[in-house]
Amino acid sequence: MVDDEKVVPEQEHCEVCNFVWDLITIDEIPSRLDAATSQMIDVVRNNIARCSERPSPERWSILEYVCHTRDVLLNVRDRLIVACVEDTPVPPPLYREERIAMGLYQFDEPDDVCTELAVASGLFIKFVKTCTPELLRRELFYGYPTPVNRSVLWGSAQALHECEHHLTDVQENVRLLGH
DSSP states (O other): OOTTOOOOOOOOBOTTTOOBGGGOOGGGHHHHHHHHHHHHHHHHHHTGGGTTOOSSTTSOOHHHHHHHHHHHHHHHHHHHHHHHHSSSOOOOOOOHHHHHHTTTTTTOOHHHHHHHHHHHHHHHHHHHHHOOHHHHHOEEEEOSSSOEEEEHHHHHHHHHHHHHHHHHHHHHHHHHHTO
């Protein structure tokens, strides 16, 4: 290695969508999160007839992905609020697979889910806009993808990642379902 070369540590990233948490600034989260959730809502509204259909047994339906995203935004927002008040809290997990296995999404209607996702997105964006630099540095225990203490900024970026990542999932479902 030449002395002038810098060793750049590998940044944490999503191997599926290449999202890099450390590259996200708090200022970009509101617009990107709003864009992703608005596009998800459009996908549901443009695919009402088949949005509950799974393209294969191992993939969730469009509606299940959108319900999950709604729940993530509400859950992560609450976790981050607790982290702003308590020192290094250990919030309960989301239980994403269990929510589906229990049938929690089976009675969700597409129009209701679109409204609820818009509300969840708006609430999350309001939270992010209120965060001071001091609050963004506060920590909470985060069990996924690797159990470790994470900052409120990282948690906010994680919520954005969930929205953008699952937007690609619902778009892929549209393709797989032949819409």
